[in-house]
Amino acid sequence: MKRNTWVTLAIVAVVGVLAVAIAASGGAGKASAGPQATLKAAMVSDTGNINDRSFNQLSKKGLDRAKTELKATTRVFISNSASEYLPNFTAAGRANFNAIVATGFLLGDSMSTAAMAFPKSKFAIVDFPWAALKDKPKNAIGLTFKSEQSGYLVGYLAGLMAKKQGGKQVVSAVGGKKLPSVDNWIAGFFAGAKKANPKIKTLVDYSDQFSVQFAAKCKELALKQIAQGSQAIFQVAGGCGLGALDAAKANHKSKKRPVWGIGVDADQGYLGKHILTSGTKKVDVATFRFYKSVKEGTFKGSRDFVGTLRNGLQGVGRISSVVPKTYITQMNRIKKLIIKGKIKPPAKL
Numbered sequence: 001m002k003r004n005t006w007v008t009l010a011i012v013a014v015v016g017v018l019a020v021a022i023a024a025s026g027g028a029g030k031a032s033a034g035p036q037a038t039l040k041a042a043m044v045s046d047t048g049n050i051n052d053r054s055f056n057q058l059s060k061k062g063l064d065r066a067k068t069e070l071k072a073t074t075r076v077f078i079s080n081s082a083s084e085y086l087p088n089f090t091a092a093g094r095a096n097f098n099a100i101v102a103t104g105f106l107l108g109d110s111m112s113t114a115a116m117a118f119p120k121s122k123f124a125i126v127d128f129p130w131a132a133l134k135d136k137p138k139n140a141i142g143l144t145f146k147s148e149q150s151g152y153l154v155g156y157l158a159g160l161m162a163k164k165q166g167g168k169q170v171v172s173a174v175g176g177k178k179l180p181s182v183d184n185w186i187a188g189f190f191a192g193a194k195k196a197n198p199k200i201k202t203l204v205d206y207s208d209q210f211s212v213q214f215a216a217k218c219k220e221l222a223l224k225q226i227a228q229g230s231q232a233i234f235q236v237a238g239g240c241g242l243g244a245l246d247a248a249k250a251n252h253k254s255k256k257r258p259v260w261g262i263g264v265d266a267d268q269g270y271l272g273k274h275i276l277t278s279g280t281k282k283v284d285v286a287t288f289r290f291y292k293s294v295k296e297g298t299f300k301g302s303r304d305f306v307g308t309l310r311n312g313l314q315g316v317g318r319i320s321s322v323v324p325k326t327y328i329t330q331m332n333r334i335k336k337l338i339i340k341g342k343i344k345p346p347a348k349l
Contacts, residue, residue: 035296035297036098036099036294036295036297038073039066039070039071039072039073039098039099040072040074040095040096040098041063041066041067041070041072041073041074041097041098041099041100041101041291041294042063042074042075042076042077042092042097042099042100042101043059043060043062043063043076043077043100043101043102043103043287044077044085044088044089044092044100044102044103044107044111045059045076045078045079045103046079046103046106046107046210047079047080047210048176048210048211048212048238048239048240049211049212049213050076050078051239052211052238052239052242053239053242053266054239054241054263054264054265054268055103055104055238055265055283056103057266058265058266058281058282058284058287059101059103059126059283059284059287060076061284062101062284062285062286062287062288062290062291063076063101063287063291065284066099066287066291066295069288070292072099072295075092075095075097077089077091077092085106085107085111086110086113086114089102089110089111089113090114090117092114092121093114096120096121097121098121098122098294099124099290099294099295100121100122100123100124101123101125101143101287101290101291102123102124102125102126102128103126104125104126104128104181105125105127105128105179105180106177106179107125107128108125108128108132108133109134111123111125111128111133111140112135112136112137112140113135115133115135115137115139115140116135116137119137119138119139120139121139122139122140122290122294122299122301123137123139123140123141124140124141124142124143124287124290125140125141125143126143126283126287127145127179127181128142128181129142129304130142130301130302130303130304136302137301138301138302140301140302141290141299141301141302141303141304141305142303142304142305143283143286143287143290143304143305144304144305144306144307145181145281145307145308145314146184146306146307146308146309146345146347147185147188147281147314148184148185148187148345148346148347149308149309149338150188150279150280150281150314150315150316151184151185151188151189151191151192151234151279152188152189152191152192152195152334152338152343152345153192153279153316153331153334154189154192154234154262154276154278154279155171155188155192155194155195155196155234156192156193156195156196156330156334157192157276157277157323157327157328157331158189158193158231158232158260158262158276159171159192159194159195159196159200160196160197160327160330161231161276161323161327162193162197162231162232163196163199164324165258166257167229167231167257168201168228168229168231169197169199169201169229169231170200170201170202170203170225170229170230170231171193171200171201171202171230171231171232171233172202172203172205172222172225172228172233172234173186173189173190173202173203173204173205173233173235173236174204174205174206174207174218174222174225174235174236174237174241174244175204175205175206175207175237176206176207176208176209176210176236176237176238176241177206177208177209177210178206180347182206182237183347183348183349184347184348185234186204186234186236186349187345187346187347187348187349188345188346188347189234189262189279190202190204190349191345191346192334193232196330203228203230205221205225207237207240207241209237209240210237210238210239210240211238211239212240212242213239214239214240214243215239215240215241215242215243215246216243217240217243218235218237218240218241218242218243218244218247219243219246219247220243221244222235222243222244222245222246222247223247226248226259230259231260232248232259232260232262232276233247233248233259233260233261233262234264234279235261235262235263235264236264237264238264238265241264242271244261245261245263245271245274247259247261248260248261248274248275249261249271249272249274252272252273252274259274260274260275260276260320261274261275261276262275262276262277262278263275263277263278263317264278264279264281265279265280265281265283266278266280266317267280267318268317269317269318269320273320276319276320276323277316277317277319277320277323278316278317278318279314279315279316279317280314280315280316281307281313281314282307282315285312285313286307286313308339309335316331316335
């Protein structure tokens with residue numbers, strides 16, 4: 001039998017299971033209240049690899065915390081391709097996991113379908129607003145982040161460092177896919193760099209990949225940007241983006257001036273002295289709070305939980321010791337202005 005036939009049969013089988021589940025439940029209904037005696041917590045990964053040192057790894061960290069602190073039974077459903085998203089959600093629902101996290105924007109439609117099929121389970125999706133879910137399931141929430149705020153701060157530092165180093169005034173970003181949850185980082189980064197250094201020029205390229213197995217592609221894009229004069233490269237491409245940081249590392253000891261790498265999501269300063277700083281997004285804390293709300297019976301669906309600088313779910317990682325303290329002081333002043341609403345970083349390019 002041809003591969004396409006097998007794929008078709010698999011999809012038909014999944015849809016059939018979901019139809020039976022919906023019929024048995026009488027539709028989605030309202031999210032049930034009350035504490036859960038036993039928490040069964042799961043996450044469905046995107047295709048970026050669990051050990052991406054970034055997005056998926058942070059989500060897994062939140063799940064591990066639920067296991068330790070909430071005594072939850074946990075499981076990771078790994079997606080090796082987009083075609084596995086819906087089957088993974090279906091498997092989690094049929095196994096009676098009552099708190100399920102979808103790790104990333106690309107899982108939105110599949111999670112929405114699954115949430116309607118399994119109304120007794122609670123769902124949360126990272127980087128996807130609830131209002132954008134196609135079925136508006138009442139047993140789901142969005143875990144969204146104003147990443148443009150952290151992006152603005154690391155961009156501000158990058159702009160100051162480029163001015164200090166002289167030469168071509170260029171900073172750049174390597175994104176994974178062109179998604180709202182990628183572009184808000186980059187939009188903030190570019191705006192912050194221009195705030196600190198009005199002469200700065202910006203470059204952006206997309207690898208169309210997040211998986212670490214495509215790190216060479218991100219490295220290639222970053223090297224192209226370095227050839228155009230980029231002094232700081234912000235990676236917003238998950239595991240693939242580690243390749244962009246490798247390109248910065250290879251050029252950090254340049255005789256002319258160092259090239260800096262800027263990490264994303266997790267604090268990636270441990271990668272080496274070539275890391276200027278990182279824009280951090282505490283996906284682990286957000287997912288843990290979701291699991292805890294299900295455990296305690298305080299979960300409320302049909303809304304978003306938004307991470308910001310104000311509530312501490314957005315931030316800046318460790319900063320290179322070569323950055324002048326006056327620059328950090330300036331950046332922290334900018335941070336206060338963002339928290340007060342006096343500076344509103346753009347979320348779109």
